[in-house]
Amino acid sequence: xxxxxxxxxxxxxxxxxxxxxxxxxxxxxxxxxxxxxxxxxxxxxxxxxxxxxxxxxxxxxxxxxxxxxxxxxxxxxxxxxxxxxxxxxxxxxxxxxxxxxxxxxxxxxxxxxxx
Amino acid sequence: xxxxxxxxxxxxxxxxxxxxxxxxxxxxxxxxxxxxxxxxxxxxxxxxxxxxxxxxxxxxxxxxxxxxxxxxxxxxxxxxxxxxxxxxxxxxxxxxxxxxxxxxxxxxxxxxxxxxxxxxxxxxxxxxxxxxxxxxxxxxxxxxxxxxxxxxxxxxxxxxxxxxxxxxxxxxxxxxxxxxxxxxxxxxxxxxxxxxxxxxxxxxxxxxxxxxxxxxxxxxxxxxxxxxxxxxxxxxxxxxxxxxxxxxxxxxxxxxxxxxxxxxxxxxxxxxxxxxxxxxxxxxxxxxxxxxxxxxxxxxxxxxxxxxxxxxxxxxxxxxxxxxxxxxxxxxxxxxxxxxxxxxxxxxxxxxxxxxxxxxxxxxxxxxxxxxxxxxxxxxxxxxxxxxxxxxxxxxxxxxxxxxxxxxxxxxxxxxxxxxxxxxxxxxxxxxxxxxxxxxxxxxxxxxxxxxxxxxxxxxxxxxxxxxxxxxxxxxxxxxxxxxxxxxxxxxxxxxxxxxxxxxxxxxxxxxxxxxxxxxxxxxxxxxxxxxxxxxxxxxxxxxxxxxxxxxxxxxxxxxxxxxxxxxxxxxxxxxxxxxxxxxxxxxxxxxxxxxxxxxxxxxxxxxxxxxxxxxxxxxxxxxxxxxxxxxxxxxxxxxxxxxxxxxxxxxxxxxxxxxxxxxxxxxxxxxxxxxxxxxx
Numbered sequence: 001x002x003x004x005x006x007x008x009x010x011x012x013x014x015x016x017x018x019x020x021x022x023x024x025x026x027x028x029x030x031x032x033x034x035x036x037x038x039x040x041x042x043x044x045x046x047x048x049x050x051x052x053x054x055x056x057x058x059x060x061x062x063x064x065x066x067x068x069x070x071x072x073x074x075x076x077x078x079x080x081x082x083x084x085x086x087x088x089x090x091x092x093x094x095x096x097x098x099x100x101x102x103x104x105x106x107x108x109x110x111x112x113x114x115x
Numbered sequence: 116x117x118x119x120x121x122x123x124x125x126x127x128x129x130x131x132x133x134x135x136x137x138x139x140x141x142x143x144x145x146x147x148x149x150x151x152x153x154x155x156x157x158x159x160x161x162x163x164x165x166x167x168x169x170x171x172x173x174x175x176x177x178x179x180x181x182x183x184x185x186x187x188x189x190x191x192x193x194x195x196x197x198x199x200x201x202x203x204x205x206x207x208x209x210x211x212x213x214x215x216x217x218x219x220x221x222x223x224x225x226x227x228x229x230x231x232x233x234x235x236x237x238x239x240x241x242x243x244x245x246x247x248x249x250x251x252x253x254x255x256x257x258x259x260x261x262x263x264x265x266x267x268x269x270x271x272x273x274x275x276x277x278x279x280x281x282x283x284x285x286x287x288x289x290x291x292x293x294x295x296x297x298x299x300x301x302x303x304x305x306x307x308x309x310x311x312x313x314x315x316x317x318x319x320x321x322x323x324x325x326x327x328x329x330x331x332x333x334x335x336x337x338x339x340x341x342x343x344x345x346x347x348x349x350x351x352x353x354x355x356x357x358x359x360x361x362x363x364x365x366x367x368x369x370x371x372x373x374x375x376x377x378x379x380x381x382x383x384x385x386x387x388x389x390x391x392x393x394x395x396x397x398x399x400x401x402x403x404x405x406x407x408x409x410x411x412x413x414x415x416x417x418x419x420x421x422x423x424x425x426x427x428x429x430x431x432x433x434x435x436x437x438x439x440x441x442x443x444x445x446x447x448x449x450x451x452x453x454x455x456x457x458x459x460x461x462x463x464x465x466x467x468x469x470x471x472x473x474x475x476x477x478x479x480x481x482x483x484x485x486x487x488x489x490x491x492x493x494x495x496x497x498x499x500x501x502x503x504x505x506x507x508x509x510x511x512x513x514x515x516x517x518x519x520x521x522x523x524x525x526x527x528x529x530x531x532x533x534x535x536x537x538x539x540x541x542x543x544x545x546x547x548x549x550x551x552x553x554x555x556x557x558x559x560x561x562x563x564x565x566x567x568x569x570x571x572x573x574x575x576x577x578x579x580x581x582x583x584x585x586x587x588x589x590x591x592x593x594x595x596x597x598x599x600x601x602x603x604x605x606x607x608x609x610x611x612x613x614x615x616x617x618x619x620x621x622x623x624x625x626x627x628x629x630x631x632x633x634x635x636x637x638x639x640x641x642x643x644x645x646x647x648x649x650x651x652x653x654x655x656x657x658x659x660x661x662x663x664x665x666x667x668x669x670x671x672x673x674x675x676x677x678x679x680x681x682x683x684x685x686x687x688x689x690x691x692x693x694x695x696x697x698x699x700x701x702x703x704x705x706x707x708x709x710x711x712x713x714x715x716x717x718x719x720x721x722x723x724x725x726x727x728x729x730x731x732x733x734x735x736x737x738x739x740x741x742x743x744x745x746x747x748x749x750x751x752x753x754x755x756x757x758x759x760x761x762x763x764x765x766x767x768x769x770x771x772x773x774x775x776x777x778x779x780x781x782x783x784x785x786x787x788x789x790x791x792x793x794x795x796x
Contacts, residue, residue: 022315025278026315028314029309029312029314033309053283054284054317055315055317058306058312058318059309061303061306062307062308065306069308087285090289090292091301091319092299092322093301095298096300100303100304100306
């Protein structure tokens with residue numbers, strides 16, 4: 001199973017496992033849409049993600065914006081694997097400071113919001 | 116689908132490797148030519164990138180190391196040497212082997228490792244020398260912008276469909292960061308909300324500040340594969356405008372966003388030299404869009420159909436002239452004109468410049484000369500001469516053979532040449548030109564030439580000529596094309612020529628062509644190949660013998676005259692006719708083929724040049740020139756060697772096309788053993 005869901009209070013942990021790349025972009029969109037339709041706040045656990053690409057990262061970014069628009073939020077609940085760290089660094093995401101949509105809010109994938 | 120792409124890669128890589136080889140050989144001559152280095156680098160980069168994309172990991176790994184060396188050359192950190200060129204050529208061979216022999220792509224090949232090691236050593240040597248000189252930081256160092264070099268502002272905006280093309284931007288960005296010290300930021304403004312986002316569309320673009328000593332070309336090369344799939348702007352900026360420390364990271368964003376005032380869609384290039392590059396890229400893309408790749412068998416089918424059409428058209432013309440109906444005649448004439456145009460256009464599609472074949476031989480000359488310790492320059496002329504693609508393909512082996520012979524046995528070692536007052540460096544000239552419906556290819560060397568006496572002695576020993584035969588030097592030279600002589604290895608050491616020349620002759624004759632040799636002892640030799648422009652449609656001479664019709668290839672025909680029996684006779688079993696004051700041996704084709712009936716009182720003799728000598732072919736009537744669409748006879752007739760194919764006449768009759776050199780051979784055989792030949796002379 002590549003992702004696990006369980007509801008803890010108002011926060012839904014979403015644990016992603018394995019490769020999340022363009023091949024599974026539709027699946028990831030459905031998953032995030034589905035979770036956000038039932039819960040306003042998601043806790044992303046990315047520690048077991050072995051590969052991630054720009055398609056997946058921009059979906060997480062989109063989900064973060066969407067959650068904020070609906071008055072919710074997404075945060076990353078796990079330490080990041082070196083794979084994810086590297087993808088965020090090379091992809092220029094970790095250098096981002098604030099969210100595009102809500103300038104005062106930190107970027108989910110940027111260095112300011114992790115943990 | 117993947118297989119199809121892999122095939123396309125193989126095809127593309129083969130072409131690139133050929134270009135690469137030529138550029139490398141040019142570079143050896145002009146080591147300072149940076150334009151060549153740039154071209155070489157780009158070709159390698161393309162092979163590397165598409166190799167990796169289609170699972171040829173060995174190729175990608177190999178090319179990565181080699182291109183790094185050429186990148187150093189481009190930046191003046193490494194010198195071009197003969198050894199480096201030879202090593203790179205060997206890598207090209209290895210890549211070719213990997214492409215040809217591998218279906219799995221990830222074959223573990225020890226040789227690949229050896230080459231990679233060799234190039235790493237070169238790179239290490241170069242880099243350690245460089246470090247000692249400048250103590251520049253490691254290129255991978257992602258420290259704040261403070262390293263040596265020029266600072267660029269880059270905006271990389273992939274097209275929305277970039278994911279669908281199989282491109283992942285992350286490796287590109289990583290490669291970019293490896294060029295020097297850089298910072299990049301993903302711009303996510305365009306990323307829509309979850310219910311609007313198409314997960315397979317790319318919404319992100321990147322702004323990058325990069326300081327590198329590798330130059331703008333190295334940056335462009337990173338994006339070489341996605342050139343069409345992205346908007347890229349690269350601008351040289353004043354480094355002082357970039358924060359020297361990373362404390363206030365906002366500043367990067369400000370610099371990137373605020374100072375990137377230009378439209379992201381436009382390609383803007385700062386240094387003037389790059390205008391040219393942009394221009395050449397535009398030109399290249401125009402060229403690419405104006406030509407398409409077509410499978411060769413589709414072309415062959417088209418040619419076949421045009422051939423059928425030519426046949427049907429000649430039937431129409433014949434019927435129209437028989438009916439003599441003015442309206443039908445007019446239509447038939449229009450059809451004839453259009454079919455002729457269609458035929459010419461179709462044939463021209465199959466035509467390729469012979470330069471594509473010539474360029475392969477540069478490598479052959481380079482390698483073989485080196486191996487034999489000789490100095491040889493290859494001069495090519497008339498590379499633009501166009502010839503049918505099938506002819507080019509089948510010409511390769513004979514040409515390789517002839518050039519090898521010239522290098523091996525023709526051109527003398529430098530000390531021998533000097534002693535003879537020649538320049539130490541020998542020259543082989545490969546030239547091509549059109550001559551009527553034929554292409555004439557000449558391979559000329561300024562080497563030792565042929566030893567006519569030795570050839571003559573050998574020919575007598577082998578029983579090819581009588582001991583008292585009186586032959587001109589030119590005729591003696593042609594003897595090396597005979598199988599009996601050319602298979603003799605010893606002759607090579609005596610005369611310096613002759614290994615496998617009969618094979619060359621056979622191959623060229625299979626192409627309806629001829630080979631002729633000219634040589635002057637001590638001054639060199641010239642091999643002349645005369646080949647038809649195309650193998651699909653030839654100009655033929657239609658003749659009749661009794662009820663039978665035959666086509667003779669017009670390219671070989673010299674003239675047609677009436678056979679005057681009062682001026683003909685027999686000598687030594689041969690029929691001879693006096694034509695324009697010269698005794699010409701002739702073959703009564705009717706007798707040779709055993710055709711029943713009585714010949715007319717006045718027969719025609721068609722003379723042709725076969726193996727450098729005039730030979731007459733006696734027929735009943737000469738009908739005239741005939742546009743001949745060549746049809747193969749099929750396997751049933753494969754042993755009938757006197758015909759090279761068949762054609763269909765306007766009235767639907769099938770007519771055989773005679774292979775004149777083979778007809779002569781058959782006649783010679785029959786002369787020796789008259790019992791087998793009916794009434795043959």
